[in-house]
Amino acid sequence: MGDLIRQDLAEQPDGVLEMIAEKRDVSMQAVLDCLSSDVASRVAGSLFEEIWGDLTSWGQITFVVYTADGFFECEGAISPGEFGHGYFNVHGDSPIGGHLRMDRCRYIYFVDRPYFGTRSCSLRFINEEGGVMFTIYVGYNKDHTLKADQLARFESLRQKAR
Template sequence: MASVDDLIRQDLAARPDGILEAVAEERDVPMQAVLDCLGPESAQRVPGTRFEEIWQDLTGWGEITFVVHTRDGVFECRGCVPPGTLGRGYFNIHGDSPIGGHLRLDRCRFVYFIDRPFFGKRSCSVQFVNEDGGVMFKVFVGRNEDRSLKEDQLVRFEALRERHR
């Protein structure tokens, strides 16, 4: 009998550019289980203790797409990643951006650098995973008018991923 990981890998092979959350829901596993089944060319995991260093780098990328994907919807916001500070048990995000709020930094277990096709186009994101294996939010490399990845952000994504190998 195939293990859950084997079944997830079969799903990913059958739909290499599909929605990862659909695989997690179909297999009744947290997103981390799906991310961990992506090959090393597609996913790199680092400890959540690197959150602040990674967040700081993201503040210099310019306009990105910030995504929160739950079973109930996909929420997207375009804007610059604002700076944040620790206070009262939260990482407080503030600045002149539509992206803002308060994160329980202590719940960030891992950060994943994801580089894979999505509906036929290369997609690169930084995904923050909580201690339950769920994705807290994702920061995607932005796209140009022609839907190609913004080259300057792609260079920054690749450099940040390499620094955390």
Template sequence: MTLPVNELIRQDLAAKPDGILEQVAESRGVPMQAVLDCLPPEAALRVPGDLYQEIWQDLTEWGVITLVVHTRDGVFECEGSIPAGTLGHGYFNIHGETPIGGHLRMERCRSIYFIDRPFFGKRSCSVQFVNQEGGVMFKIFVGRHEDRALRPDQVARFEALRAQYQKTS
């Protein structure tokens, strides 16, 4: 008997709990959202994508974070603070005194995940924005100090924001 794909994903996650989630998605032929949905409840909280503006606004107050875009072709990482955004011309436009800027099609954001799990042996906390096809648009990670320790002030903000939405889920 063949196991359902979500059970196979859970087996993959149990075998390598701090591994790269995109590798699991690719090996199982599923979008990243399928993998995020198989994480244990303490590791992942899913909220509706239409909350992006209020979540984004909170993120603008965190200080220097790491923004990651992970595709099959590579991983792009950018450190900086999150600038405020405005709607215009069909995009959520972000500009400011930071290397992070651009134009996002946030109407395509179906879900937002608060992810708290180990990554290569260290705790990792991120807010991941997922599109209508179940792919991750981009991720915003809690920043790290030079010794690679998470910034405690940002962990507190992450945990408070996640708790705020946990109450409403």
């Protein structure tokens, strides 16, 4: 199956990864694992709290939840959270908040690849079944270039987490 996924990635190097997973009836983890190491790197989900803590200082990011029926995007700052009652609870002045089952986070992928012709950098939080729990994207400027300060933080965090 990996060869077919890599063929799909080669045919659409800036396409939607979720569509490849749906087409091949595989998890997003299977698709992410077929990306080259210079495009995607994986760290243990146990680093979630450390990574989330770093994200709280990034400013406005894009938070995405993707399902088979569509995706929800929210722009805002990442608020600190705390564990309680089986969830990582996120509250604050940001529109990004809720209750996350981070005990189910198996891996976090740092992904740096083109998306419809534009560079895109994201952190994809992967659950025990290989599905994406949610994705956090480095923010864009008005001219659709990545925010330089967040890009530097993304690259630094990726190096530190390895």
